[in-house]
Every structure is written in structure tokens, then in C-alpha cells.
Amino acid sequence: MSEKTASVPADQVINLGRRRLMAGSATVIAASMTGLAKAADTSSAPPPTSAGKPLPPYVAWKDPNAMIVHTGNTLETKRAAFGTSIITPADQLYIRNNLPAPNVSIVADRDAWEISVEGVKNPRKLTVKELKSMGLETIAMVLQCSGNGRGYFPSKPSGTPWQVGAAGCVIWSGVPVRAVVEALGGMVDGTAYMTGTGGEKLPEEIDPKSVIVERSVPKGAMQDALLAWEMNGAPIPHAHGGPLRLIVPGYTGVNSIKYIKRLAFTAEQSDAAIQRTGYRLSPPGQKGDPSQPSVWEMSAKSWINSPATDSAPVQAGLVQIKGVAFGGINAVRGVEVSIDGGKTWQAAKFVGPDLGRYAWRQFVLPVKLAAGTYTVACRATDSKGNRQPEERMENAAGYNNNSWRDHAMQITVV
């Protein structure tokens, strides 16, 4: 990961922030890096991943064989670790933090965490315990970093060079945001955005607006959003935003605010740097500014997990080509696979239950392959007929890569 300071995109602000923190208040980092591992994991150094770098202590409970450790705050799921059971287990799910997590003491009493709800007729603070009495919804959702696939940009934008593993399909459970808004009298007039603010401790002696994690999304996203306390059947791990995370289905991960402490219905977008200039689809070579599209909704995307370039050579005969496909803001309708680099395509079959509009589906295509080299690719189509494009949309920071050509792989059959 680049260490240069010029034109650092917003999703790298952690490095900027951490370097500054190291000059100033090192204790904040230390606090964020300790105490998070499961009890049984704390007595020994975490094992190195097979890629070499050890798991950071705060996520020492992750599966070291499933993860690629880019930095202390950016961990990617290995392509080979994605199974075919739809849901990504917590210990294999990617990590991408814009700031170090708050002190782990915030999960000592999860029900006591408070969120301030503003921009409603009757604004007030609510504890998680109160939220739990207000309603319940459960949603399966693709959580994907805005920069997933950045590693395929030939322009090598600064930021983590994710391939496919800054994504997972996760089940979230919490109270629908619309139920909370309704209970508090509805949104105020003139609302255009839902703005969430993270509860990370901010470094001192820096303009808070330059580092705070605060994102605005169009107010319509509220309809399916949750204030979630549970992930994959367990309280949300601290490293993934527990005790309370805003979940915005169909939007890239940065919009699902961890440790949410404030949810506001606002006329304008936040003026925090992460919203104003960060996460913008800027033309190559240009800095982000508010006139450019914000990184919000996800589009149709798919990739093959097996066989993969980095796995053992494939034996000739019947081969099951397997992968995941999703529609982003829309449901996924279908997915096609090519074994000749995109010249011809065959429809693959979805397998397993359909977990709903925002989830991904597993697909499989059985093909008979003779010895040789094949370029395998896949492309998804969403419920509105939008097809995953051949080419990426070039942008300065390497966001939203859903090019099927970039995600194609060469495999060798022996």
C-alpha cells in the first residue's frame, strides 16, 4: 500500500491519520489494537497468514488461512476461501477500517450504546436496548468495499489493491431505520439525505472534519436500512462495527457506518472530507470534489472462485465452474460463464436458497474440459436487465470495478 501523502484518496485516510497519531497520541492506536481477540486467542502471537503477514491482534480470531493481510486495517478474503454456502463466515470476512476502532470497552455492555437520532420530528437519544424493543428485521446483504477490484486497474491508483476479496455476503439483524423514524414522528421537512456518523475516537489536533467517518446517502436508502446489532447469528464483532452498525443494503461498505453514534436526516450532504472529496468518482488524475458522483449504489458484478488461477492445476474431465453473482442495488437475475475469454457465453445455474435482493447467489456451470489453457470469465445481469460491463469505468481512486474482463482468469487443465 502506498505511503505517499499527495492525493491520498479518502479510503486511505487511516494511514494519514495513523501517521499523525503516531506523532501525537500513540495511546489511541495501542488501545484500539488490544483486547479484541477472543479470550483463547490472546495468550499467543497470532499465526501468520499463508501470505506471510500475521493477523493484527484485534482480529486474531480471523482464520489465518482465509485472509490476505494488506495492512493492519485492510484484510482481504482469499479467493480460494470463498465457499459455496452463500454466507461468508465472520472469521473469513474482509476488514477495511477508515479509522482505528474505538476502545473495545464499548462492547462490554452492548445494550448501553447510545445513538442520537436527529432530523426527525422528535429527535432523541436511543440505547441499543431501546432499539431492540422497537422492531426487528433480518437482511442478507453483500458487503463490498468501494475499492474491491482496484487491484485490476492498470493505472495502479493508490489505496489497497483489492482483487475480489473485499466483499462478503452477510446476514444482518436489527431494527428497520424506517421503524425508528416513524416512532420519532417522521423526518423533518426538506430532508434529502440520511447521514450516519461513526463513533471512532478522533485524533486530537486535527480538524475533525478531515478524518471523521460520516457519510450521507439519498434518503430513499432509508427504506431498507437497518440499525443492526447482530451479524451472522452473533453480536456484531467489534472489528465489524459492533455494538451498532448502520446497514445500507445495495450501497458500498463505507456507507454502512460502524459504531454509529448519530443518525441524522439532513437537507445537505455531510461536509466531512470522507463525503465532500472522498469516495468520489473522479476522472483519472483529478482530485475528488462534490460535483462528482459519490460512491453509493453498487452495480451487477460476479466472479469465479473455483477453479482459480492460484489453485492447483485442474484435471481434465468434468469441471464445476463456481462463483458468486449479485446485482448490487437490484436483485441478480442471471449469470453467464465463458471459457474462451468472452467469445461465447453459457448460462450458469444458481444453487442454494435465494437470500433476497441484496444477497449474492452462488452459481455453477459444469463443463467438460480437455487439457489446455482457458480464459474463464463471468458476467451477471440484474433484475432490470443491466449487464455487468466488459470494461471498468476509469476513475482516479479505483472504485466500483465491475469489469468482467478485469475479473477473468487463465486456468490450466492437465
Add this chain to the structure above:
Amino acid sequence: MSEKTASVPADQVINLGRRRLMAGSATVIAASMTGLAKAADTSSAPPPTSAGKPLPPYVAWKDPNAMIVHTGNTLETKRAAFGTSIITPADQLYIRNNLPAPNVSIVADRDAWEISVEGVKNPRKLTVKELKSMGLETIAMVLQCSGNGRGYFPSKPSGTPWQVGAAGCVIWSGVPVRAVVEALGGMVDGTAYMTGTGGEKLPEEIDPKSVIVERSVPKGAMQDALLAWEMNGAPIPHAHGGPLRLIVPGYTGVNSIKYIKRLAFTAEQSDAAIQRTGYRLSPPGQKGDPSQPSVWEMSAKSWINSPATDSAPVQAGLVQIKGVAFGGINAVRGVEVSIDGGKTWQAAKFVGPDLGRYAWRQFVLPVKLAAGTYTVACRATDSKGNRQPEERMENAAGYNNNSWRDHAMQITVV
């Protein structure tokens, strides 16, 4: 758990076996108890569960706060640990082993595990690697011990006194058994049963038939059965039957054979004790025999997870009554909740995605409760209109308890 030896039901055979093993070959036990924990967990003694007993070393990776440790081979999920995200995470899933697991070396090379398929036109051995080339299916399924709910039998049958936590909803991925049978030419004429044999090492100097884990189910169960290598998105943990487990959706857990080494299509049921006399619905006071019904298909069942008797007092006001409901061999159609001990009932609402016929669904019913004491109960109805009964079906070993009255709870609202 009872330690007496007279009329030990089949699901306690492990204790019988282990005591005999201790007199004979202690190394088998030692081998089965080591090496299974995740690397990071092995350097320290496992933490005690809040119930007091420590996790056995081979499942030291389980969440100690979620589990009740009955014995080394019987661990139950705490009612309070069941979340609302449908899927039960691996580290919260119950454990019930009829024999100690084979040596952990069997998962060193999972693809090399062999299964013998017999009773087909072209019987042969197949490795997991070969099975992976033959097809793929993914099924969400309630895995439930035959004795779940035994703890509510006033007759106190011997065997683990499970309450609700010898169950979970799990996603399995593998090859459909029917695809394997088809590839091997189909079942032989006269087949009536599908018989699976576990790969556990058998104690010496005992009649193998008295301890081997070998179960027969009607051949029709083959239609939706899997030979599975993956559970909840990761290779099946050794403690849960990896590298390969037979999955028989809609049937109680004992029929889903761990470490499966032989799958046979047979005219008769197995003559192993676990099939012949074990897991029979015997009248109270009688021993099991082949004339009695075998414990096979599951029926409609539901229970409330929150609020629960053992949780903190509930605050008066709006309360979300939450639980799980499933149909067993059939899909679940609906579930009703009573707050007056079964005098009146209200339909609850299912939340979250429907994971299919064999999965459970989460339900919620918001109710306004004043201070007082309430007897809360729930009853599920399956897709064929079968309703969960008020009374348990009495039987000697305490199997198949789906009485809604037994599962009702008193809660206190303050």
C-alpha cells in the same frame, strides 16, 4: 448425564464405549481429543463456559459464552445465544457425538477422503476430490438431535437432558446423492433403504455392531440428501463430521452420518445396534426393538428465544417476542404465539429471507406488556397443515419432543 449401564439408550453409547476404551486402549481417546483447536487456541487451556464446565479441547474454538457443556461429547447452545440471523454460526452449534471423532489427521488432506458407494449398478470408491467434480448443491437445514427437548420429559429418560439447544440451522454444500447414484448407474433392484456408515475408529474387543455409527433411512430420503464437504461457508469442522458428512434434510441429526466412509443402497435396515434397537420410539419402560418406529423424520416445532425465563426481567411496554419455527420434513407455514399459556393465540410474523423447506424461520410478535407474569408459548404449523401438538409423545428414550406446552416459559415483566 446418567452413568448407569443398564438400558443405556443408543445415543449414549459413547459413554459405554468410552468407559470400555478407558479400560482398554486409552490412546484412541487421547488422539481424538487433541489437535482439533485452531492454531491460536492451542496454547492455553480453554476458558470455562459460564455454566462452569470448560470446553473440551477438540472444540476449544467454540464460543464459551454460547455453550452449555453437558459432557465431552454433548454440548448445547444456550437459548440466549440463538440470534435472529437464521443461521447458527459454527462456533455456537451444538455437538453430539456417538463415538469419539476419528483422528484429526483425516482433515489434513480433505480431498483424499474416500467413500465406498455400494448397492448401485457400478459400485466404487470415490474421493472427495472426485465428488467435487460431480455436482454441487447447497441446502439450509435444521440439524436437530433426536433427543432435543428430552429435558422436559418428567420421566427423566437417561440421556442428555437437552432443552432447546441441541439444534441449529446450518447451510451445507456438497454433491447431491442422487447425482452420485445416477453417475454410478442407479440403485440396484430391491433397494428400500439408504444406509450410511461413519468412519469413527471402533474400540477393539467389542462387537463392532454394538458401537458402529450406521443408520438406514428410507430410500426416498436420497432425493434431497447431500454428501457435503462444506458447512456455513467453510470446510466442515472435524468435530461436525468433516471432511465428508451425509446430510439427510428433514431427518434428525443422527441420520446425517459424520466422517461417512460407506453409502449403501440396501434391501434391509442396518443390523447395527444404533439402528436395530437404538433410536426407536419405544413405549415408556420398554427397550428398543426393530418393530418400533425408527427416529427419522422431524415434525413441526418452534420455541421462543427472547425474552426467556433465564434472561433479565423484561421492562413493561413494547416487547418483541422472538423465536424460531420449522416444519421438519415439511416447510413451515406459520407460527402462533400465546402470552396466556395457550388460552389465546396470535399469528407471529416471519422475518428475514426464507431459506427453503428444511430451514427454520425467525419469527417476531410485538406485544405491549404491563408488569406481571406471563406464560409464553408458540406453536408452528407446517405446509401440510400439521400443527405442533400441545403434548409430547411419551417414549422411553425421550425422543422427538415437540410439545408446545413443554417448551412454554414463564417470563416476568417489571
